[in-house]
Every structure is written in structure tokens, then in C-alpha cells.
Amino acid sequence: RKEVEQDPGPFNVPEGATVAFNCTYSNSASQSFFWYRQDCRKEPKLLMSVYSSGNEDGRFTAQLNRASQYISLLIRDSKLSDSATYLCVSGSARQLTFGSGTQLTVLP
Amino acid sequence: DARVTQTPRDKVTEMGQEVTMRCQPILGHNTVFWYRQTMKQGLELLAYFRNRAPLDDSGMPKDRFSAEMPDATLATLKIQPSEPRDSAVYFCASGAAGTSSYNEQFFGPGTRLTVL
Numbered sequence: 001r002k003e004v005e006q007d008p009g010p011f012n013v014p015e016g017a018t019v020a021f022n023c024t025y026s027n028s029a030s031q032s033f034f035w036y037r038q039d040c041r042k043e044p045k046l047l048m049s050v051y052s053s054g055n056e057d058g059r060f061t062a063q064l065n066r067a068s069q070y071i072s073l074l075i076r077d078s079k080l081s082d083s084a085t086y087l088c089v090s091g092s093a094r095q096l097t098f099g100s101g102t103q104l105t106v107l108p
Numbered sequence: 109d110a111r112v113t114q115t116p117r118d119k120v121t122e123m124g125q126e127v128t129m130r131c132q133p134i135l136g137h138n139t140v141f142w143y144r145q146t147m148k149q150g151l152e153l154l155a156y157f158r159n160r161a162p163l164d165d166s167g168m169p170k171d172r173f174s175a176e177m178p179d180a181t182l183a184t185l186k187i188q189p190s191e192p193r194d195s196a197v198y199f200c201a202s203g204a205a206g207t208s209s210y211n212e213q214f215f216g217p218g219t220r221l222t223v224l
Contacts, residue, residue: 032211043199043215044151087151091211094163095141100150 003027004099006088012105017078021102023071023088030090030097033064035073038085038101047073047086078106110134112216114200120222126188129219131200132181140183141201141213142168142175151199157183158205190223197221 006023013019025033033050048055050062050071061074071088083106088099113132121127133140141156155165155175165175172191177183187194197220201213 034212043217045215046212049212094211095153095156096211096213097153098143098151 001026002100003097004088004090006099006102008100008102010103010105012107013078014107015078015080017106018074018076019078019104020075021073021086021088021104023073023099023102025069025071025088025090025097027090027092027097028069029092030069032091033062033071034089034091034096035060035062035071036087036089036098038087040084044087044098075104078104080106080108082106112200112202112214114198114216114219116219117217118220118222120224121190122224123191124189125223126186127190127194127221127223129185129198129200129221131183131185131202131216133183133200133202134214135181137202137204137214138180139203139205139211139213140177141203142183142185143199143201143215144196145199145218146196154185154198187221190221192223195221195223 035047036044037047038044050064054063059076063072085101085103087101115130139158142154145151154168157177160177174186197218199218200216203213
């Protein structure tokens with residue numbers, strides 16, 4: 001079993017839709033959590049950190065449930081430019097563990 | 109605009125040849141990570157360094173891979189001899205351990221390696 005598991009998708013949604021991604025992690029000692037975004041043939045880039053209290057950055061909302069070891073990302077009013085692969089990440093004091101990613105395509 | 113740089117960006121080589129990939133971390137960052145990404149396996153951690161000391165290379169095939177950090181501005185990943193199954197994109201990332209965002213990582217553009 002992978003340490004960070006995500007639904008690989010693909011998710012194909014129309015512009016303006018709301019889409020949610022979920023992820024589970026198995027290492028209960030994980031201390032930090034992130035969502036990274038990776039465009040085709042590009043490097044991963046940090047989208048946002050994820051906090052226990054939940055956090056929002058514009059159209060993006062991230063939630064963490066430590067009891068269930070579950071992380072989510074909600075994208076509202078999706079744009080064509082949101083099309084990418086979204087990587088769920090859990091971190092210990094020493095390193096980050098990446099999920100395999102969920103592919104999102106926003107359609108015009 | 110500080111960023112991680114990697115060279116070469118693309119490398120095509122024949123099986124058995126030595127491959128050296130280089131990375132310049134963001135100035136001031138004290139942790140460096142090497143990852144390999146394939147469609148099948150996703151992002152896999154190969155090795156990482158803190159303050160130039162290797163902390164973990166358990167993800168790396170020891171018989172053919174080696175990672176070093178000769179100075180704070182250069183990290184290298186070598187494969188000798190290379191095999192077709194090594195074909196992947198190799199990413200370097202750096203971070204600043206000890207700060208409030210101590211394990212946020214910034215990735216370089218990657219080296220796309222093809223071993224024929």
C-alpha cells in the first residue's frame with residue numbers, strides 16, 4: 001500500500017464547476033501536509049499548505065482530518081488554467097512523501 | 109527570482125554510459141532532495157542532504173547510483189552504468205530546514221533522461 005493514496009482521475013469538468021480531490025495518508029507521524037500542482041512536462045510547484053483548521057486561498061480550500069488521515073482540496077469556479085495534475089503530500093520532520101497525483105482537465 | 113537550476117535539461121544516452129546530473133539549490137537553502145518521476149511509479153525520493161551531509165539514500169539503487177554535494181551550491185547525481193529502466197525525469201528540490209516552513213520544497217525543472 002502506498003503511503004499517500006489519491007484517485008488518479010482523470011477528472012474532466014466544465015469551466016466554472018466545483019471539483020474536489022481527496023487523499024489519504026498512512027503515516028500517522030506525518031506533521032505537515034501540502035498540495036502541489038504539476039503542469040504537463042513541468043516541475044511540481046507548491047499550491048498550498050494544509051492546516052488542521054482548514055485554509056483557503058482564493059478559489060482553493062484545503063482541509064485536513066488527522067483522525068481519519070484524510071486531506072482534501074476543493075477548487076471552486078474552475079478555470080481552464082486549473083488543468084494540471086494535483087499532488088497530495090504528507091511530510092515528516094525529514095522528508096515529503098508525494099501521492100501519484102490526480103489529473104484535472106477543465107473544459108471550455 | 110530565486111530558483112533551483114538543473115543541467116542538463118535533456119539527456120539521451122546509450123546503455124552502459126555514465127550520466128551525471130547537476131543541481132544548484134536556491135541560495136541559502138540547506139536541504140537538497142533528488143527525486144525520480146515515471147508514469148508508473150510517480151515521484152520517488154532517491155536521496156537527500158542536509159547541510160551537505162547525506163541523510164538518506166535508501167531510495168537509490170546503490171550499485172549504480174551515487175549522489176554527492178561537493179559544496180553548498182552544487183549537488184550531483186550519477187548513474188554508472190546507465191540502463192534503459194533508468195529512463196525518467198530526475199528532479200532536484202531544495203528547502204530551508206529550520207524555518208517555519210521547514211519542509212516546503214522548491215523543485216528544479218528536471219532532467220529528462222532517456223537511456224537507449
